[in-house]
């Protein structure tokens with residue numbers, strides 16, 4: 289049984305068929321990048337994974353069961369913008385993520401539990417290089433810093449799946465490369481399953497373990513909405529996925545091969 | 560030479576420019592009053608600044624001959640109490656119903672059209688009903704203010720809640736928040752500064768309804784006094800009362816703005832320390 293499985297998935301908005309016959313399965317720990325023309329349904333697919341849109345036909349399964357049809361803490365998300373809370377400081381933005389699942393009626397933690405949560409939040413912010421901006425509001429942060437904050441916030445409750453919808457699309461190329469590095473690092477460390485939409489094919493090609501291209505296979509010039517897009521290319525890229533990497537590392541045992549493998553990984557992923 | 564739109568007054572110039580129209584109005588009044596009084600010394604329409612001054616002294620600093628009260632302060636206290644109750648209840652209603660309407664689709668479907676209908680009732684038209692139902696006491700005046708301003712605040716806050724990017728509400732859910740926690744930690748803190756704005760905007764209407772209610776049935780209050788002394792054409796009392804009401808309204812508006820900046824610096828683009836971000 290696969291971790292996530294789409295079975296003949298369709299999505300229609302009225303007469304507009306957005307996605308058709310998407311059948312695919314994903315194992316835990318994969319890093320999937322998604323590319324495709326604007327308006328072809330990439331975000332729609334992510335929304336279905338998130339549970340804020342439901343398939344019109346077909347099934348979307350998580351561990352063999354239909355995905356819950358509302359967002360929950362198993363699935364983290366970073367949007368292109370508006371991902372952080374404008375009224376909370378950097379530290380509070382991450383702290384609130386620790387408070388939500390644990391705190392009851394007041395929505396806050398107190399005393400020892402608050403202290404522990406604060407320490408954890410500070411550590412998570414260090415990991416994304418925001419330790420100097422703990423007391424700043426999002427409006428005081430640059431775009432790249434805001435997205436790093438959003439990532440730290442999404443990961444702190446250790447979701448199983450991380451959904452990224454063009455999270456770095458608005459950033460400068462240099463900063464974007466840094467953010468990719470950071471995302472890969474966090475992915476390696478956590479073993480989380482990542483779906484990342486990007487509009488840059490090369491970006492998609494060098495990041496992650498698997499590349500999906502969404503496109504229409506049928507097209508009727510007289511009614512462009514009649515047919516939807518599907519996954520036209522499903523290419524393993526770069527390296528093996530996290531699990532396979534671990535398996536390899538475990539079975540190889542020898543340090544030499546191990547480092548060689550790592551170096552290869554680095555090369556492929558940092559080009 | 561820079562374009563006019565790009566030139567800014569210095570700090571002294573700014574104070575001068577601010578005060579100028581006020582000074583001009585007082586000056587114009589003094590001249591007009593002088594002209595009328597020189598023609599007819601018993602003219603009541605534009606009393607001289609000195610007779611206004613003595614009326615203020617009489618109302619504010621001497622006990623009334625009939626009741627022994629300092630009338631201006633008694634009136635002010637009565638009016639402010641009614642206003643505070645009315646505005647306070649409206650704000651609370653606005654906050655609770657506005658947020659519930661904005662966040663919970665079932666409540667919105669239930670209440671939103673109803674609130675819209677309520678907001679279209681002209682409040683003054685139901686003032687007689689309020690007097691009949693709630694009597695001539697304090698309650699009917701407070702209710703008039705609430706009826707007049709709460710629907711506006713509710714509708715405003717509801718649309719402010721709906722303006723919060725859905726990304727934020729989804730994000731909170733992915734972090735494990737319940738509906739209640741989303742309301743408490745995401746929506747409420749972002750709506751409070753907007754509530755202060757809505758209250759500021761509705762203060763004018765609140766004063767209007769207060770004075771109208773006091774004019775019709777009251778035994779004290781700023782509006783009551785103005786309409787009482789109108790019978791004697793006592794412009795020397797009416798004018799300073801109007802100026803006093805205006806000043807009070809201005810102070811409230813100013814204080815609400817300062818409170819908002821102090822409590823919600825992020826809303827004004829400021830840092831936590833209150834400096835420009």
Ligand SMILES: Nc1ncnc2c1ncn2[C@@H]1O[C@H](COP(=O)(O)OP(=O)(O)OP(=O)(O)O)[C@@H](O)[C@H]1O
Pocket residue numbers: 301304306324325326327328329330331332333
């Ligand atoms: N709520 C909705 N109601 C109706 N149509 C919708 C809705 N959401 C999306 N669509 C339509 O679905 C199609 C796919 O939209 P989607 O946002 O998934 O595209 P996308 O691949 O993410 O594009 P982009 O690269 O520009 O972000 C579009 O034609 C859009 O108009």
Ligand SMILES: [Mg+2]
Pocket residue numbers: 330331332453
């Ligand atoms: Mg999109």
